[in-house]
Amino acid sequence: MDSVRVRFAPSPTGYLHVGGGRTALFNWLYARHHGGTFILRIEDTDRTRSTDEAIEQIFASLRWLGLDWDEVYRQTDRFDRHREVAAELVRRGAAYESEGALWFRVPKEGATTVPDLLAGDVTVQHSELKDLVILRSDGTPIYNFACVVDDHDMGITHVIRGAEHLNNTPKQLLLYQALGWEPPLFAHVPLILGPDRSKLSKRHGAGSVLDYDERGILPEALVNFLARLGWSHGDQEVFSREELVALFDLPGVNTSAAVFDDEKLMWLNHEWLRRLDLDRLGRLLGERIVRRGVADQATVDALGPTKLARAAALLRERGRTLVEMADRARPYLPGDLDLVPEAEALLTAELRPALAEVARRVEGLSQPSAAEFESVLQGVARDLGISIKALAPAVRVAVSGTRVGPGLYDLLSVIGPEIVVSRLRGAARKEER
């Protein structure tokens, strides 16, 4: 059997949204699973709506998703070929000119059946079809025609595309027939729906692939999530890219549309955050801290990769996105903190000397571990006759500015003795005013 050649054929009329992203993913997975070729074809025949910015966006989106293509084409580069084939259709009497445009004649009688790999045989009566324009009056080709010519010329073996194209397929099949060409196999994948159950589109808001990057979603998570929309492997939920390549195939794909559930994406993202290599996560966190304006590049650089990774290890347990992690990273960075409003209530006159005492005892230590911090706090609590349940929250808020966060001793150990001491003293002094 010929090796698999599939294509993703977006039109550059706007950003790439997740629906297109999933179509691209399924094509890519199919190609990689079968050791085939993944082709990217920019369908820019509508020159009034296509933009170079959109093309760049599509490239950037696919790169971010990690979907590498083996060949890339632009339909506008192939207009001569399209016109040549159109002329051939005229010669064969299958096309005619009217009002300046070239039309393909659809038979009045009979029917065409699409042998869809997923939907099964779908038959459409020719009486339902109208003649279709193949070349506009300005001589440029139209989708249904350019698509057929290109799929044929590029040796496409499987057309995997959104279900909204199922109705186009009979027309395309008729074109293949008129040209005497062997059509590829078709697989129309179910649509992704928005919360209102209509086809996911730009008007549903955050539909752009790159928006998910902006929101702090990992490409691993979005790929995993998109793959699970319409495809499954038993009860498994988390799949690495490698697993997907190994397991994905068309027979496992659904036929019913799926609603995009943001909450589940968040859960999956958290899962991936917790599985990520810590050095890489540390780097991502550093970038995000700067990107979010939490701190500048110099501050992040000063912290260094090791501390960044340690902070990331704590942050990822609670944050569901890189954005949440970065926005909570302030306590790990040098400098003063804004304390939450209830902090004042926690830092009572009774606790003030205790904070100062903790600072004094920490000062003598070098690189204290979480366990050492614990024994310091326990010691101070015991010696000063204070409950640890009162001391711990006060130390936490003094050092991290907030009442919530990782285990206190881990937190202190990662923040490090210098910053801990300085913030403890600051809080103790504040109370004296």
Add this chain to the structure above:
RNA sequence: GUCCCCGUCGUCCAGCGGUCCAGGAUACCGGGCUUUCAAUCCGGAAACGGGGGUUCGAAUCCCCCCGGGGACACCA
């Protein structure tokens, strides 16, 4: 409106004639653990759209209805 596709917990999936008084995940509710929040553990509520068939037996096969979606451009 016409044609086409689809129809299992709110949502994503499993199920492909018996092992299903339907399983997993998420979200939700309650409890344990914890200085807090997470994580985690235990428990709970939650679905085969309806009606006819076929069959000894149907979530699984067929038909009708209903519901949802998509397509009906010199857009893709």
